[in-house]
Amino acid sequence: MGAQSFMRDLVAFLVSEPGAIGCEPRAYATLRQLANSEAAPDAVHHPAMLFDALVELIAALTDESPLVIMIDDAQWLHESIWPLWRALFRWSADRRVLWLVGFRAFREEELYCLPDPVGLQRIAVRSLDWESATALVQALLGERSHEREREHLLNTAGGHPMFLVECARAARRSANTGAAIEAIVDDWVSRLPDGTARTLQALAASGGCAAIETLIATTLFTRSELATAVGELERAGIVREENGVLRAFSLWADAALARLGATERRMLAEHGMPRNENVIPLATGARALVRERRSHYATVTRTA
Structure with a gap:
């Protein structure tokens, strides 16, 4: 994902939150321009300017209420965005903001772009064991489901909760697995x-x-x-x-x-x-x- 499109989507969400109006006017105008325009403002090409504007916005939002920002599939972000986020994470350490970053990695070396682990708590999310996956499948399909249906679902998705849920939904609709799931699996295999x-x-x-x-x-x-x-x-x-x-x-x-x-x-x-x-x-x-x-x-x- 390109740095510009990611920042546009995130900023568009943040400036619509209660408390954004309390942001410093010039910073607010800069971020509004980024959120509403296809053309990149100067801030995109000057990280220091963008950092200052985001700091002002997040400070205004957290003065209003605690803030949770979740960034999923962060492994697809362009590498040019990470220096900015490392700076934001360090700045916000004593602010009322919680950052949740979902990053799919097979090996430790794939996490090189993330901030120092001292500044973040890394939690490895692994697949369920077979017993837990079986219990989840039974809950998804219902106790009246046939054993053959449960085994088929387990043999399709293994212990991955999201995949089990999506495959169970597809089975109820008598539909194929969604393109989004197939794209994620294909990305895993390619890496x-x-x-x-x-x-x-x-x-x-x-x-x-x-x-x-x-x-x-x-x-x-x-x-x-x-x-x-x-x-x-x-x-x-x-x-x-x-x-x-x-x-x-x-x-x-x-x-x-x-x-x-x-x-x-x-x-x-x-x-x-x-x-x-x-x-x-x-x-x-x-x-x-x-x-x-x-x-x-x-x-x-x-x-x-």
Whole structure:
């Protein structure tokens, strides 16, 4: 998202709040111009001027009442906007304003643009565990829902509350998942590291599930390399382990398949696990790849 369009939308909201009229007149006029005009005022090109105007506005609003400002999907903001926000966060530390910033990141290094964590309280919001997700699905679909409906919803969205809610709404309308959800999932898949994305694609091409040994053969990774990839997928709530088999939730599997060409998909699928094949039971998830336990293995005999 461009810095100018983001600032225009935010300022338009703030200047309409009670108490904005108490803002210093020149600052108020500058911000009104930004909110109402497609042409960028001088303040947009001079961060110090924009900072002074926003400080005046927020001071006026917080003198009137406490203020909560939420910025969601902040990972899409243009990097040029963050120096201004870091300055605003520091200035407002002793003001009656609460900043809530939603930022999707897979790894710590993706948070480099955010202010120093000393000035912000970072709360990692992860997917629900399977038991909690099952309880949420039952509440969404109702106690009279069929078990097959609940399992389908869980296997589609996993433990992500927003996705579960949206998919449940779509199911009640007999409609497809909304474009907004698909765009978010596609963004997640596009930001996966190469090895992690390759593992997800191999899972998806195998019908959404595969044993560890199958993934090693398909991806040609070492066990330690696959451990890293599977660990990232598990932490992101994209896959889960069940009886020694890794299963990808269909929202992400579909997005991964969409990135494969027909030939590439067919070649990966050749390594897939037949539905009636015995599964080598391994320890749970990525931990099985770095700490094998002999008691978790069973012999599987294959015939040509």
